[in-house]
Amino acid sequence: MKPIDAADRKILTILQGNARTPNVEIARRLKLAPSAVLERIRKLEKRGAIRGYEAQLDAPMLDLGLVAFIFVRAEERVGSTAVGLALSRIPGVQEVHHVAGEDCYLVKVRAASTEALGKLLREQFGAIRAITSTRTTVVFTTVKETAKLPIENGEAGHE
Numbered sequence: 001m002k003p004i005d006a007a008d009r010k011i012l013t014i015l016q017g018n019a020r021t022p023n024v025e026i027a028r029r030l031k032l033a034p035s036a037v038l039e040r041i042r043k044l045e046k047r048g049a050i051r052g053y054e055a056q057l058d059a060p061m062l063d064l065g066l067v068a069f070i071f072v073r074a075e076e077r078v079g080s081t082a083v084g085l086a087l088s089r090i091p092g093v094q095e096v097h098h099v100a101g102e103d104c105y106l107v108k109v110r111a112a113s114t115e116a117l118g119k120l121l122r123e124q125f126g127a128i129r130a131i132t133s134t135r136t137t138v139v140f141t142t143v144k145e146t147a148k149l150p151i152e153n154g155e156a157g158h159e
Contacts, residue, residue: 001047004044004049007030007032007040008040008044008049009151010029010030011026011030011037011040011041011044012044012049012050012151013151014026014029015041015050016148016149016151017148019053019054023037023038023041026041059110063112064092064110064111064112065110065112066110066111066112066113066114066116066117066138066139067108067109067110067138067139067142068108068109068110068111068117068136068137068138068139069106069107069108069109069136069137069139070106070107070108070109070121070125070134070135070136070137071103071105071106071107071134071135071136071137072087072103072104072105072106072107072125072131072133072134073102073103073104073131073132073133073134074104074105074128074130074131074132075130075132076104076130081098082130083104083105083128083130083131084096084098084104084105086128087105087107087125087128090109090120090124090125091124092109092110092111092120092124093107093108093109094108094109094110095107095108103135114138117136117138121134121136
């Protein structure tokens with residue numbers, strides 16, 4: 001597979017900052033033809049470097065201001081991610097990570113309140129039979145939260 005070059009990195013950096021940046025603006029910043037930028041973006045999408053575009057919503061404004069991280073232990077075969085897939089289908093679950101160590105998964109959830117979080121744990125997590133225990137950490141304040149990758153400095157691969 002062709003490595004991601006400097007121009008592609010710049011395109012990704014711009015799109016990561018604002019996915020709605022017009023191709024003409026990206027082309028102007030990179031001093032490329034708009035058609036060349038469009039072709040590069042299409043190739044990045046096809047290769048999976050760009051997985052999609054989404055709006056970033058304000059969770060507290062939507063009454064989902066409570067953030068919690070849940071460590072999940074489960075009884076499943078080594079290498080299986082069936083529990084992780086089941087967890088990923090629960091509304092409110094934003095991230096599911098299969099982890100090494102005593103726990104099997106680290107799950108990030110958003111809920112309206114501690115009561116809603118408790119209900120989610122009892123009814124949704126509790127319905128997954130293979131889960132043997134959970135440990136929950138509630139977030140008081142988020143200092144930084146981003147999905148942006150540090151690609152501009154060449155840290156996301158090799159040229």
